[in-house]
Amino acid sequence: MEIDPVVQQRLTDADQTHLLGYWPELDDEQRIALLNDIIEVDFDRVKDAYDAIKTELATELNGEVNTHNDSKDKKAVVIDDIMEPIPDHMAGSINEASNEQIKDYRQQGLKAISEGSVCVLLLAGGQGTRLGVDYPKGMFNIGLPSKKSLYQIQAERILRLEKIANEQLDTKNASITWFIMTSEHTQGETEKYFRLHNYFGLKRDNIVLFEQHTLPALNFHGKILLEEKYKLAKAADGNGGLYRALKTRAVLDEMKKRHIKYIHVYGVDNILVRLADPVFIGFCLQKNADCAAKVVKKTVPTEAVGVICKVGDRFQVVEYSEILEQTAHRKKSEHSDELAFNAGNICNHFFTLDFLRDVCQKHETELRYHVAKKKIPSIDTNGVYVNQPQQINGIKLEKFVFDVFPFSKTFAVWEVRREDEFSPLKNGSGSKDTAATCRQDLMLQHIRWLKEAGADLPSDVNQQIESTENTCEISPLISYAGENLGFVKGKNFDLPIFFELTDEITEFISDFPTKICSTNGVKPVVMHTNKISH
Known part of the structure; x- marks a missing residue:
């Protein structure tokens, strides 16, 4: 079986000819599999992604070898100088709002739900590796008496909320479409799981699964790693891959067809998540927000959670590792015990459909990739497959869902109580987030x-x-x-x-x-x- 000259030229142009290094050892079936993998790769996108992060990557690698903290401190000083707390007029809090305000927010949210204007969008591309399971995290059973999985708990919250909206607005039209973004690793099992359980009582047409894209895993020099001699090592492009998938999978068109105006986006692993929370929806509508985030107060100043703040004239999440400890401890004022940067990000967001369309059409390619240095199972330089590398041997490139905040024209933040709305499932063992x-x-x-x-x-x-x-x-x-x-x-x-x-x-x-x-x-x-x- 000969190599297609067009494929050979693409690899040469992309400086990725090493992918054919084991061609003589492969049988015809393996060669076809490898060629199919190569054909699917957008090499220009891979090159652009690597070029955008290679300077940062080199700095980090040099920092690890030499001073460990130099590069971090330089970055932190810049961020510290320009970051500001969220202005009060753009923020609200369940602890500070009056009962009347909360009732009003809730009623506005329920009205939007009763009109079929609200959907929920679940980020469910994760495999549950840190939990020690080999199936989608949403299928995980945390050990409740009912034995319900995360997926079932969330499905039943949707059913209950539809019932509340119908009863309080005296209608039968409340319908919440559940969009679920999966990955190539979770799509098949998730679809089978919902079908097996009769969609947990939800209408089949109201559950829409779509798959996010993948990017090849790279070594530190930008070369694509091989998972097998005939298979590229690939990984999902992060929860920020949502925006590319919304466009390429025609999800935005589907939302428009269903007359959806408001989208609640959240992560799969929060056991306390309130899907399509009518109070949050109503708050966002009153603020005329095109983009908003739910937050919780940090437990301690140095908690390992990103904080939402203002940087220049835009809003963004600044990771805990990017700021100095003295900034993390800064108070709102000299007479206040409250932290200045206290809006802990919990991956719980509100978007209007118009905002998402604008982001996907005009700004998706502007979203920067973040570097995740990993121990990636792959073929080593000796042609041997290493399932558990002893050292970090490569990078995965990811985008984050919150990286669209800077494009918001009317941003808002709603603070909720951690004990009511945030308890993430991250780890298979230990004392935290289990x-x-x-x-x-x-x-x-x-x-x-x-x-x-x-x-x-x-x-x-x-x-x-x-x-x-x-x-x-x-x-x-x-x-x-x-x-x-x-x-x-x-x-x-x-x-x-x-x-x-x-x-x-x-x-x-x-x-x-x-x-x-x-x-x-x-x-x-x-x-x-x-x-x-x-």
């Missing part, structure tokens, strides 16, 4: 909901959740954000507590609303939700 911490945070939230609804609980109920195997879970089908729990008022409950909406009443309690099943003080029984067995 399944155990997510499970605990969700259960403590449900305890707060029950207390606020007037339930009588043991005085040490929080300690029981934190230190024992006792559990408390309320199905999203019953309550989206603590509402609809009037049936617990004045009643005594001991752990474990489990409320589920079910088609098959396993344990009937006469004064509970129809179709609510409860287990109280006994181990939860098997439930059926939307005809899906857990």
Whole structure:
């Protein structure tokens, strides 16, 4: 089998002829696979991406060898000199807004949802590698009594929110389309998972999966790495690859066809995420925002989280590693204990469709690539496949979803309580951001909901959740954000507590609303939700 001269010339022009280095060793099937991989590569895009970061990469590599911190400190000084906190008139907070304001925001958001103007867009290209699993992170079960996955919890929150909007606006038109951006590693399994579980009760047409693009992994000199002698090493182009995919996968056209005006974008791993949060949507509408972000206050000044701030006349996320410690500790004023840079980014954003169209058509190519230095399984210089490299041997190029903030003309920030809305699932073990911490945070939230609804609980109920195997879970089908729990008022409950909406009443309690099943003080029984067995 001969090499197509056109392919050979493309590789020569791109200085990537090493990709054919093992051609004589390959059989015809492997040669076809390699050629298909090569044909799919946009070498100009790869070259432009590498050229844009190679100076930064060289500086970082030299810094690691020589002074470690020199390059970081130089960058930090520049950022420190020009970054400013978000102006007060562009920000709002759940802690500072009045009850009337929050009620008004919520009503505006529900109205938009009832009109079918709001969709949610899930960033779900991650494989769950840090969790120690080989399937999409959204399929992960954090160990709740119900055994629900992240995907199912989110699906049921959508169902509940549609019901709330229909009831409060006296309509049947509330419909929230769920766009899910996958990657080549997660697309097939995600699609199969939803189909297997009957889309968790959602309308099939209201779930739209689309795949983000990939870029080849490179060595430090810009050469594409081989995963096998006949296969290029590739990786998804980061959650900021969203904007290219929105355009090339015709997602923006689909949104327009569905008369969607407002898009809520979020990451898959936040167990407390409030999809299409009507309060957030309403706040953004009142601010006439074309782009907005939910934030939480940092737990400590040096918390490893990016902060949203003003840089020059634009807004952006500045990573914690880019600023000096003294800047991280800076106070809002000499008479205030509040940090000046306290708007912690949690990958939870609002966009108008018009803003996304403008970004995708005019600015997508302006978004810079970020360098992620990795230990990449690949063929080494001796032609041997190394599954677990001992040292960092290459880079993956990524764009970030928040890199479009500078293009906003009317930016806004909405601060929420961390304990109510942010508990990420990142790690398979340890003491932070694990399944155990997510499970605990969700259960403590449900305890707060029950207390606020007037339930009588043991005085040490929080300690029981934190230190024992006792559990408390309320199905999203019953309550989206603590509402609809009037049936617990004045009643005594001991752990474990489990409320589920079910088609098959396993344990009937006469004064509970129809179709609510409860287990109280006994181990939860098997439930059926939307005809899906857990």
